Amino acid sequence: MKVLHNMHPNDTKHYDTERLREAFLCEELFQLGKINVVYSHIDRLVALGIMPNSQETLSLDEVIDKKSFGTDFFLQRREMGIINLGGAAVIDTQQGRYTLAHLDALYLGKETQNISFSSLDTQNPAVLYGLSVPAHHQYPNKLIKYEEARKVQLGSLANANARRINQYLHPDILETCQLCMGMTELEKGSVWNTMPAHTHERRMEAYLYFNIEPDQVVFHFLGEPTETRHIVVRDKQLIISPSWSIHSGCGTKNYSFVWGMAGENQTFDDMDFIAMQDLR
Ligand SMILES: O=C[C@H](O)[C@@H](O)CC(=O)C(=O)O
Numbered sequence: 001m002k003v004l005h006n007m008h009p010n011d012t013k014h015y016d017t018e019r020l021r022e023a024f025l026c027e028e029l030f031q032l033g034k035i036n037v038v039y040s041h042i043d044r045l046v047a048l049g050i051m052p053n054s055q056e057t058l059s060l061d062e063v064i065d066k067k068s069f070g071t072d073f074f075l076q077r078r079e080m081g082i083i084n085l086g087g088a089a090v091i092d093t094q095q096g097r098y099t100l101a102h103l104d105a106l107y108l109g110k111e112t113q114n115i116s117f118s119s120l121d122t123q124n125p126a127v128l129y130g131l132s133v134p135a136h137h138q139y140p141n142k143l144i145k146y147e148e149a150r151k152v153q154l155g156s157l158a159n160a161n162a163r164r165i166n167q168y169l170h171p172d173i174l175e176t177c178q179l180c181m182g183m184t185e186l187e188k189g190s191v192w193n194t195m196p197a198h199t200h201e202r203r204m205e206a207y208l209y210f211n212i213e214p215d216q217v218v219f220h221f222l223g224e225p226t227e228t229r230h231i232v233v234r235d236k237q238l239i240i241s242p243s244w245s246i247h248s249g250c251g252t253k254n255y256s257f258v259w260g261m262a263g264e265n266q267t268f269d270d271m272d273f274i275a276m277q278d279l280r
C-alpha cells in the first residue's frame with residue numbers, strides 16, 4: 001500500500017518537480033491481475049486500482065488485511081464508489097452481485113463484506129477505479145449506470161472547454177455519507193477542465209485522468225491560486241488535491257477524468273471561484 005501524506009501550502013511553494021510529483025501524483029495505479037491501494041492522509045481517502053484478468057477473481061480481503069486498516073474488513077467503517085473504465089466487470093459482495101458495463105458505477109455502503117472483482121471479457125479486462133472514505137452510517141448499495149448519471153453540460157468550444165459532467169455519486173442520485181464521484185468528458189477540440197479554477201475549503205478532491213493516448217499529456221495545475229504549479233500527467237494517473245489547491249488541467253488533446261470529493265459537506269456550489277485577474 002502506498003501512503004501519501006498531507007502537505008502544507010507554505011512548504012509546497014518550495015517543491016521541485018520530483019517532490020511535487022511524489023506528493024500529488026500516483027503514476028501506476030492499474031496493473032493487470034492486481035489490486036493496488038493508495039492511502040492518502042487527506043480526509044483518509046483511499047484510492048484503489050483494480051484490474052482483474054478474465055482467468056481469476058480478485059478478492060479485496062486478500063489485499064487489505066486487518067492490520068492495514070485496523071478493522072475486521074475494509075468497509076466496516078468506510079463507504080466506497082467504483083467506476084468501470086474498462087470492459088464489463090462483475091463485483092460480488094455478501095449483499096449482492098453487480099454487473100458493470102464500461103463507465104457504469106457502483107456505490108458500496110458501510111459494512112458491505114466479501115467484495116471480489118472479475119472481468120467478463122477475455123479481450124477487454126475491467127479497469128475498476130475505486131475511492132473510499134470513512135463512513136458512520138449505512139446507506140444501501142446502488143448500481144448507477146452511465147445513462148443514469150446526472151448530466152451537466154459546461155463550457156464552450158470557443159473557450160476550448162466544452163465538456164459533459166456525469167454525476168454518479170451525487171445527492172440527487174443517492175445518499176452517501178461524504179463521498180461524491182463523477183466523470184467529466186471533454187469534447188473533441190476542447191482541452192481545458194475547471195477553468196476558471198476554484199477551491200472548496202470543506203472538501204478535498206481526487207482526479208483520475210484517462211482516455212489519454214500515449215503521445216498526449218495533460219498539464220494538471222495545482223497550488224494556491226496565487227502560487228500555481230503544474231504536473232505533467234499521463235493516462236490513468238491520479239492527482240490528490242488538498243482543499244487549498246486549485247485543480248484544473250489543459251491537455252494536448254481532449255481527454256476524460258473521474259473526480260471524487262470527500263470532506264464535511266456535499267454542497268457542490270460552495271466553491272470559491274478564482275477571478276482570472278487573481279491567478280498567478
Ligand atoms: O468541484 C468540482 C470538481 O472540481 C469537478 O466537478 C469539476 C469538473 O469536473 C469540471 O469542471 O470539469
Ligand SMILES: [Zn+2]
Nearest residue numbers: 198200205247
Ligand atoms: Zn473542485
